[in-house]
Amino acid sequence: MSSRSDQRKFFHLMLFIVTVVFGWILFPLFGAVFWGTILAVLFQPVQRRMLARMRGRPNLAALTTLAVILVIVILPLTLVVGMLTQEVSTALVRFRTDLPQLTVAFQQLLDRLPASVHRIMDLAGVQDVNAIQQRLGDGAAQIGRLVAVYLVSIGQNTAQLLVSFGVMLYLLFFLLRDGTVLGAMVRRALPLDERHKSQLIRQFTTVVRATVKGNIAVAVAQGALGGFIFAVLGIQGYVLAAVVMAFLSLLPAVGAAVVWVPVGIWLLLAGHVWKAVILFAFCGTIVSLVDNVLRPILVGKDTKLPDWVVLISTLGGMSLFGLTGFVIGPLIAALFIASWNIYTRLRDDDDAADAG
Structure with missing residues (x-):
């Protein structure tokens, strides 16, 4: 028994070391x-x-x-x-x-x-x-x-x-x-029962699909609409404006208004009053409506994460990992919440078993 326990401890240590080293090797890519x-x-x-x-x-x-x-x-x-x-x-x-x-x-x-x-x-x-x-x-x-x-x-x-x-x-x-084969291998390697494995894997795939598809769909929609109205009004650099608006729309509570509000003020100062009015009206209604309607449907509904969790995890992820962080941040937050939910259920099951 002692020999088998020592072998298991040694194997766990070796498994941890080779996993860390393998991650270190892959880090440049x-x-x-x-x-x-x-x-x-x-x-x-x-x-x-x-x-x-x-x-x-x-x-x-x-x-x-x-x-x-x-x-x-x-x-x-x-x-x-x-x-x-x-x-x-x-x-x-x-x-x-x-x-x-x-x-x-x-x-x-x-x-x-x-x-x-x-x-x-x-x-x-x-x-x-x-x-x-x-x-x-x-x-x-x-x-x-x-x-x-x-x-x-x-x-x-x-x-x-x-x-x-x-x-x-x-x-x-x-x-x-x-x-499919790799997913089955990962599922088999997780040291959890099937119910908790299913919860973690489902949470991972759901957050990835909802965050990437939802955020990118909102970003593309807002950027395309912003670039469209800039082109219609004859504002040069509409491709640049569209890309910047799309990028800023990835940040919760920031949005594309950081671009079109200063441009509208610029048009007012330059004497193009009607262009400024059209820009404010279009972006303030249609572009903002895309964010207020599509984002909760495509992102918040599937991930089941509170808005404040999405905000702080996205900002924190982007500050650490750059643009990739808009996926990594909410993904880690979702796995964090799911892991603690599993831990709570396991503890409750152990308490119920001890009481019985």
Whole structure:
């Protein structure tokens, strides 16, 4: 008995060490592995349909599903990134060109304000128009330098990006093809009873699908609507505005208003009153309605997480893991709540057994 206990302890220690080391080895490719796994979970229903249509040929079904992912996910994302890079430089040049005109319009607006408002602005330090213009110009120059550095870093790390992209596609193929078998292996390895295994796995897949599909659907809808109204009103940089609005919509309690409200104020200062009114009316109703209606349906309803949990887990996840954190944060929060629910049930069962 002592020898068997020692062997079990040694094996558990070895299992822990090799698991940690294996994770450490995979850490440089964390993004590729993570998004390959997420895409495999999302498109597993598509893989099952392809497998049924192709009469049980898993390789062909996985290749077809991979082609679908390339067409509807990766190719559009690549095109948007290319257009975004071009529009960022154009928007910065136009901002510097229009800055003197906006300064004059802002000064005219200040002259029309009552003396009480001027006193408040003096206390806030926003009365000096030249200082504001200098700050805006310095901010635009700093943004331009950051964008240039970022683009240079992308160019220098092209080989690493290509390797990560290839690893993701390679892993995604096998996860699509063997996802059912791998899922069964993970389920068997979990040291829990079937009821708790089902709860954890169901919570994991539900949160991944609801968070990714729900948040991305809301982000794409808000970005597309925002870019549409910007294009209709003739506001340059509508692709940039659409991408930024889509990104900000991933953050709960922040949203796309961070983009369209300053642009509307900009239009007012520039004298385009009707454009500003149309922008405020469209974004304040339709764009905001998308967030208020679709997000609770697609995200909150399936994950069954409180709004404040989604907010803090998303912000915390993005601060630690970047853009990937909008999935990792709510996923960890959901597994945290599910794990504590299981622990509570196990403790209650033990108490009931002891009482009996």
